[in-house]
Amino acid sequence: MNNDQRRMFLAVALSAAVLFIWQAYFAPKDQFGTKKSSVTTAVKNTVEPTKNNPTTDNSNTTTSNPVSNTTAPSEELKTYTLENEKGHITLNNSLGIVDFSNADAKYDFKKVVGENDSPFKIFVKVNGKYTRVYIDLIQEGNTLRGRNDALGLNFLGTLDQDERFRFNLTSGTPLAYRIEFQSEEKMLDNRQVRYFTFLGNKDVERFEVGDEDSFDGQMKWVGLDFNFHLFATVFDNKKVVRTVNKNGLLTVDIVEPTQSLDTYFIFVKKNYDLLAKLGDNLQLSVDFGIFGILAVPILRGIQFVYKYIPNYGVGIILLTILLRIITFPLYYKSIVSMKKMQKVQPELTKLKEKFKDDPQRMQKETMELFKRAGANPLGGCFPMLLQMPIFFAFYQVLYNAVELVNAPFMGWISDLSTKDPLYILPVAMAIAMFAQQKLTPTTSVDPTQQKIMMAMPLIFGFIMKDLPSGLVLYIFVSTLFGIIQQLIVYKATD
Numbered sequence: 001m002n003n004d005q006r007r008m009f010l011a012v013a014l015s016a017a018v019l020f021i022w023q024a025y026f027a028p029k030d031q032f033g034t035k036k037s038s039v040t041t042a043v044k045n046t047v048e049p050t051k052n053n054p055t056t057d058n059s060n061t062t063t064s065n066p067v068s069n070t071t072a073p074s075e076e077l078k079t080y081t082l083e084n085e086k087g088h089i090t091l092n093n094s095l096g097i098v099d100f101s102n103a104d105a106k107y108d109f110k111k112v113v114g115e116n117d118s119p120f121k122i123f124v125k126v127n128g129k130y131t132r133v134y135i136d137l138i139q140e141g142n143t144l145r146g147r148n149d150a151l152g153l154n155f156l157g158t159l160d161q162d163e164r165f166r167f168n169l170t171s172g173t174p175l176a177y178r179i180e181f182q183s184e185e186k187m188l189d190n191r192q193v194r195y196f197t198f199l200g201n202k203d204v205e206r207f208e209v210g211d212e213d214s215f216d217g218q219m220k221w222v223g224l225d226f227n228f229h230l231f232a233t234v235f236d237n238k239k240v241v242r243t244v245n246k247n248g249l250l251t252v253d254i255v256e257p258t259q260s261l262d263t264y265f266i267f268v269k270k271n272y273d274l275l276a277k278l279g280d281n282l283q284l285s286v287d288f289g290i291f292g293i294l295a296v297p298i299l300r301g302i303q304f305v306y307k308y309i310p311n312y313g314v315g316i317i318l319l320t321i322l323l324r325i326i327t328f329p330l331y332y333k334s335i336v337s338m339k340k341m342q343k344v345q346p347e348l349t350k351l352k353e354k355f356k357d358d359p360q361r362m363q364k365e366t367m368e369l370f371k372r373a374g375a376n377p378l379g380g381c382f383p384m385l386l387q388m389p390i391f392f393a394f395y396q397v398l399y400n401a402v403e404l405v406n407a408p409f410m411g412w413i414s415d416l417s418t419k420d421p422l423y424i425l426p427v428a429m430a431i432a433m434f435a436q437q438k439l440t441p442t443t444s445v446d447p448t449q450q451k452i453m454m455a456m457p458l459i460f461g462f463i464m465k466d467l468p469s470g471l472v473l474y475i476f477v478s479t480l481f482g483i484i485q486q487l488i489v490y491k492a493t494d
Contacts, residue, residue, distance in 0.1 A: 073093070073134040073135055073136045073146075073147075073148055073149075073150075074093075074134065074136070075094075075132075075134050077092045077093060077094060078092060078093050078137075079091065079092045079098055080092070080093070080137060080139050080144055081099075082139070082142045082143070082144065082157070082158075082159040082165070083142070083159070084142060084159060084161065085103075086102050086103045086104075086161065086163060087100070087101040087102035087103055087105075087163070087267075088100075088101055088159075089101075089159055089165045089265070089267075091144075091157070092118065093134055093135050093136070093137050093146070094118075094121070094122075094132050094133060094134050094135075095121075095122050095133055095135060095155065095167075095169075096117075096118030096120060096121045096122070097118060097119065097120040097265065098117065098118055100165075100231065100265070100267040101267065102163050102267060102268060104163075104268060104269055104271070104274070105229060105267060105268065105269055106228065106229070106269050106402075106405050106406060107227060107228075107229055109231070109267060111227075112224065112226050112227060112229045112231060112267075113181075113183055113224045113226070113231050114182070114183035114184050114186070114194070114209075114224075114248075115184075116182045116183065118182070119181060119182050119183060119224065119231070120179065120180070120181055120182075120231075120233070120265075121179070121180045121182070122169075122177060122178070122179050122180075123177065123178040123179070123180070124151060124153070124175050124176070124177055124178075125175065125176035125177075125178070125257075126151070130176075130178045130253075133148065133151070133153065133169075134148060135147065135148050135153070135155045136148070137155070142158060142159045142160075143156070143157065143158045143159075144156070144157040144158075145157075151171065151175070152171050152172040152173065153169060153170070153171045153175070154169070154170045154171070155168070155169055156168045162278070163266060163267075163268060163278070164264040164265065164266055164278070165264060165265040165266075166263075166264045167233070167261075167262075167263045167264060167265060168260070168261070168262050168263075169260070169261040170259060170260045170261075171259055171260075172259070173259070174257035174258055174259050175257055175258065175259075175261075176253070176254065176255075176256075176257045177253075177254045177258075177261055178251060178252065178253050178254070179222075179233065179251075179252045179254075180249060180250065180251050180252070181196060181222070181223065181224055181249075181250040181252075182248065182249055182250075183196075183209045183224055183248050184209065184210065184248045185208065185209045185210030185211075185248065186209070186226065188227060189418070189419055189466050190227075190417060190418050190419060190466065190467065190468050191399075191466070191467060192226065192227040192228070193208055193226075194208070194209045194224065194225070194226040194227075195207060195208055195209060195224070195225045195226065196208075196209060196222070196223075196224060196225075196245055196250040197222070197223060197224070197225040197230070197232075197285055198215075198219050198220075198221060198222035198223070198243070199219065199220040199221050199222075199280075199281055199284060200215060200217055200218065200219055201217040201218050203284075204284045204285060204287070206225070206287075207245040207250065209224075209245075209248055210247070210248055211245060212245065212246050212247075213244075213245040214242075214243060214244050214245070215241070215242075215243040216241070216242050216243070217240070217241070218238040218239065218240055218241075219235070219238060219239050219240075219241045219243070219252070220234065220235060220238050220239075220280060220281065221233065221234040221235065221280060221281075221282065222243075222250070222252055223266075225270075225285060228269055228270050228400075228402040228405050228417065229267070229268065229269050229270060230266065230267070230268055230269075230270050230275075230282070230285050231265075231266070231267045232265070232266055232282070232285070233263045233264070233265050234263060234264050234265075234266070234280050234282070235262070235263050236262040236263065239254050239255075239256070240254070240255045240256055241253060241254055241255060242255060266278065266282070269402045269405065270285055270286050270400070270402050271402050271403075272286050272296075272299060272401075272402075286400050286401075286402075287396065287400050288393070288396045288397065288400065289392060289393070289396045290392075291389045291390075291392050291393040291396065292393075292396075294389055294390060294393035295393040295394075295396050295397045298319065298323075298393055298394055298397045299397050299401060299403075301315075301319045301322070302315040302316065302319055302397070302401070302403070303315075303403070305318050305319065306403070311407075311408075311409065311410075312403055312404055312407045312409070312416055312470065313407075313408075313409030313410060313413070313416060313470065313473060314409075316398065316416075316470055316473050316474050316477070317473070317477050320394075320474050320477045320478050320481065321477065321481055323390060323394070323478075324478060324481045324482065324485065327387050327390065328485055330387055331387070331482070331485055331489075332485075332489055335440075335486060335489045335490075336489065338440070344369055344370070347369055348366065348369065351365050351366055351369065394474060395471065395474075398468060398470045398471040398474055399467075399468060399471055401470075402417075404416040404417040404468065404470045405417045407470075409469070409470075409473065412424065413425070413469050415469070416468060416469050416470035416473070417468050417469075417470065418468060418469065419465065419466045419467065419468065419469060420465075420469040420472060423465055425469055425472040425473055425476055426461050426464045426465040426472055427461060428476055429460070429461060429464060429472055429475055429476040429479060430457045430458060430460060430461030431457070432476055432479040432480050432483065433456070433457035433460055433461075433479050434454070434457040434458075435483060436479055436482055436483050436486065437453060437454060437456065437457060439483060439486050439487070439490075440486070460475075
């Protein structure tokens with residue numbers, strides 16, 4: 001077997017493993033529950049300890065904003081809660097957001113953004129440094145109004161009926177703002193990682209909380225993304241920003257001073273259709289990867305099945321079988337080509353031994369052998385590679401679709417977004433993959449390579465044991481149906 005053929009075969013055999021391995025590093029054992037925050041029934045006006053924490057400015061800007069002699073608002077923190085039938089938001093008189101909920105969220109706000117007193121804060125540049133903004137607030141139903149006469153700053157905040165908290169700051173002179181998101185790094189058993197995420201110059205960028213990253217450019221929205229939920233602020237227009245992520249703190253400096261900072265906040269589960277309805281390309285926070293053009297139709301297919309059979313596990317099974325049927329012609333060509341290559345292996349071994357000192361002659365004789373046998377070294381690989389975009393797209397859908405959160409399948413699987421608690425599906429998947437590996441024609445006589453290939457099902461089973469059970473279900477059904485297709489091909493070609 002020539003070196004090019006061996007390398008190609010190994011690349012295809014191991015390509016799927018790479019996808020899962022990068023998801024499988026150092027997963028902790030803690031998994032939070034699904035406790036929802038209770039909606040406040042009365043307006044809170046709780047006095048908290050003073051927290052005046054000026055943030056130093058790391059930029060080279062020397063512009064300062066004059067402060068009038070008017071008495072500044074009290075820096076004694078008070079909290080205010082706005083609520084409606086869909087949820088509530090609690091913020092303080094420093095415009096820090098303390099709590100947030102809506103009826104559609106599956107998890108408590110603090111469990112998503114982290115256990116911080118105020119995961120969102122805002123600062124204004126005064127005399128060359130950024131300092132907290134304090135506002136004298138008055139509540140009028142679902143609206144908060146307030147002023148800071150020392151800065152000539154007016155605030156208006158409204159909780160509307162479409163899950164948005166609208167947030168507006170205006171001033172007589174342009175002011176430079178900084179916003180901060182505070183959290184801590186977290187990874188769950190289902191490999192969901194807490195990110196700072198934002199829509200940058202063109203695409204969505206993701207900084208893992210706890211890492212050190214930076215970004216300069218335009219930004220439309222920014223927030224915290226964790227376990228199928230998004231807490232974000234959306235600007236009225238794209239802002240030019242300088243962003244630094246360090247030690248769980250994301251600072252976003254709005255470069256151009258403005259007389260009006262107009263944004264809105266959301267805290268929602270990352271339902272693709274809901275985010276698309278909200279607009280501002282928020283649906284891009286659902287990470288469908290580079291094959292999003294295929295992922296969205298796959299999601300639509302699962303949703304379509306759910307309309308008639310209200311079980312997402314059944315939807316995964318039926319759509320997996322449908323995709324297997326659609327890609328069967330490619331699979332057929334791949335297996336037939338691999339069988340032809342298997343038949344010529346003894347002759348290839350003889351050629352390799354006979355012309356080991358004459359590489360050019362060996363290459364010529366090898367190509368003539370392939371031509372006589374109708375075999376193509378790439379014939380078994382190329383059709384499989386064409387199927388990989390569908391596989392990756394399906395993987396991304398099942399890994400990111402909020403529809404699977406708390407969605408039961410059967411018996412012991414009560415949540416398709418979390419791991420199989422009894423590990424039945426990963427074990428069944430590993431067994432099915434081993435059976436398929438035994439049936440697959442081997443095009444190598446190298447015993448080491450054969451041992452590696454036979455060990456792959458065990459490696460896959462170990463990697464998949466903590467991944468969402470919906471994803472494991474897909475791979476198990478795909479493998480099982482692939483075995484059936486393989487037997488059909490053998491019967492037709494023997």
